[in-house]
Amino acid sequence: MSSLTVPPLGERGMVFLSHSSRPRQQHELGTGDTLNRHRHRKAYLKQLLGALDERLPGLGFQPWLDQQDLETGESFDTLIYDALIRCRAAVILIDRDALDSDYVRTEVTILTFRRAVGDPVHILPVLLGDVTDRDVSASKLGNCPGLDTLLPLRPANRKPNRGAALATAEEIAQALDESIASHDESDSPTHRWIDNVASYLSVVSDDALRRAAKAIGVDPHAWQRTLRKPQALAAALLSCEPALVYRALQELVPQLDPYRIKQAVKHVRPLWVDLDAAHAVRAAHGPAAQDHVVGLSTRAYRLGVHLAERATTGDPQYPIHPLPEITGENTISELVERCDLTLRDALNISHSATPQQLAADMAEMKGTYVVLRCDAADPRTARAVMNELRIRFPGLVIVALAPANHKIWQSQGIRQAYRSFTGDKERMARKYVSDTSNLAHDLIKVDSDD
Numbered sequence: 001m002s003s004l005t006v007p008p009l010g011e012r013g014m015v016f017l018s019h020s021s022r023p024r025q026q027h028e029l030g031t032g033d034t035l036n037r038h039r040h041r042k043a044y045l046k047q048l049l050g051a052l053d054e055r056l057p058g059l060g061f062q063p064w065l066d067q068q069d070l071e072t073g074e075s076f077d078t079l080i081y082d083a084l085i086r087c088r089a090a091v092i093l094i095d096r097d098a099l100d101s102d103y104v105r106t107e108v109t110i111l112t113f114r115r116a117v118g119d120p121v122h123i124l125p126v127l128l129g130d131v132t133d134r135d136v137s138a139s140k141l142g143n144c145p146g147l148d149t150l151l152p153l154r155p156a157n158r159k160p161n162r163g164a165a166l167a168t169a170e171e172i173a174q175a176l177d178e179s180i181a182s183h184d185e186s187d188s189p190t191h192r193w194i195d196n197v198a199s200y201l202s203v204v205s206d207d208a209l210r211r212a213a214k215a216i217g218v219d220p221h222a223w224q225r226t227l228r229k230p231q232a233l234a235a236a237l238l239s240c241e242p243a244l245v246y247r248a249l250q251e252l253v254p255q256l257d258p259y260r261i262k263q264a265v266k267h268v269r270p271l272w273v274d275l276d277a278a279h280a281v282r283a284a285h286g287p288a289a290q291d292h293v294v295g296l297s298t299r300a301y302r303l304g305v306h307l308a309e310r311a312t313t314g315d316p317q318y319p320i321h322p323l324p325e326i327t328g329e330n331t332i333s334e335l336v337e338r339c340d341l342t343l344r345d346a347l348n349i350s351h352s353a354t355p356q357q358l359a360a361d362m363a364e365m366k367g368t369y370v371v372l373r374c375d376a377a378d379p380r381t382a383r384a385v386m387n388e389l390r391i392r393f394p395g396l397v398i399v400a401l402a403p404a405n406h407k408i409w410q411s412q413g414i415r416q417a418y419r420s421f422t423g424d425k426e427r428m429a430r431k432y433v434s435d436t437s438n439l440a441h442d443l444i445k446v447d448s449d450d
Contacts, residue, residue: 012060012180013088017052018108019065020101021045033096041095041129044160048093048128051169059177061089079222082235084110085190089122089180091172094152095129099139110239112146113275116282117313119188122179125152126172129160145279189313190238196314197234197267200260201252208255209233215247216240242272242432253439265440266314272429273310277417281311284397284415285367291413292397293386297404297421301450303429304371304399307417312367320369321346322450326385327376335381336388343370343393355392362394375402383411 021042026035049065056063064083084090090111098104114121125147127136133152136142153175155168201209206229213223213233226232237245245268253261284294296304301322312318323339330338344351347368349361362368370389374382386398402408404422418425430446437444 016087016090017065019093020098047165082232085235092125193313194234198230200264201230212248212251216244270306270310278311280417295414299449308369317366325373373401379408
């Protein structure tokens with residue numbers, strides 16, 4: 001881009017600047033680290049953020065950072081979610097303090113999830129100071145799904161001084177300038193989800209929205225400043241803990257008509273699924289996946305459906321269908337045919353379609369998910385059925401269900417969405433689904449296995 005041409009501020013979208021600026025005590029520092037080095041890091045970080053705040057607008061970007069955070073520490077205001085969802089790009093400034101910051105990890109998890117579901121967001125990790133790729137891989141931050149697939153920027157001058165800060169800001173600005181075109185209204189699954197939920201909440205009074213925001217922990221002063229209250233609340237709900245989502249709904253549903261209640265509940269029910277699990281499902285859909293089977297240790301079909309809905313942000317272009325349970329004394333071929341016919345009917349594919357025609361029909365879809373309970377059959381039978389279905393329906397992702405102690409999980413090729421989904425985790429999910437469903441007068445028993 002010519003240096004003589006200065007695009008309007010924000011023409012190329014918002015750039016979220018993720019960082020850890022909280023002052024730390026000696027006991028919070030890593031082995032070999034000192035308070036003096038920590039203070040130098042934070043002074044350098046402040047200089048770098050200031051330089052980016054000055055440089056990026058000249059390229060048409062709108063930098064976003066929590067200004068209050070620079071002075072008072074990592075106070076993670078819930079409205080940051082709105083910026084994380086709306087940003088066109090994000091710069092992850094990774095110094096020693098960011099490696100184990102819960103707030104930075106939360107931000108990166110949301111950003112990489114957006115990228116996984118197809119949002120047009122550019123994410124640029126930047127290694128500061130003496131941080132190496134190995135340090136990132138071994139850290140809490142390195143556990144964020146999808147972060148390891150991003151190529152980090154390694155600044156040429158990594159000294160903690162003002163000159164280095166200015167040079168690094170210029171490198172970051174150039175990297176964004178080369179990677180991001182003018183901002184457009186590209187289709188975004190998360191934006192569509194937020195837009196839908198915000199439309200249902202648009203009839204709610206300002207007081208009810210304020211009470212709902214308070215229920216999920218939004219700072220009252222921050223809430224007064226936001227102009228897009230239904231959208232901001234919807235963005236916050238997308239990343240809230242389930243219990244908080246339910247409290248917010250309790251404040252909202254008295255002012256919604258039955259249709260809006262039903263639609264709002266339909267959108268928020270899958271939010272018991274955390275983003276790490278949703279990442280696992282999305283990874284199974286990717287072209288590089290070795291085996292498109294993801295496991296969830298439960299017998300409840302509805303929870304398997306929610307897992308896939310969360311991974312696709314409820315996008316109707318991704319069909320999700322439960323299949324008949326693999327059970328009884330039927331042969332493998334009979335079980336396959338039963339599932340085959342059910343899936344063809346659900347996808348409006350002719351029973352007489354040839355394998356070539358079926359593959360062509362599947363190719364026209366963005367992706368198809370099925371939920372299959374397979375604990376009533378021998379694991380070898382269940383695996384054989386799943387393998388045949390994946391051959392017949394190219395690109396199909398299977399969410400396999402069975403109790404936590406079932407032998408099916410010993411089979412190779414099934415990646416568990418949750419490392420552990422027993423006890424409290426499943427009880428919480430079931431209760432949340434039942435509680436939210438009751439708000440829409442859809443009574444689902446907590447202990448029901450569908």
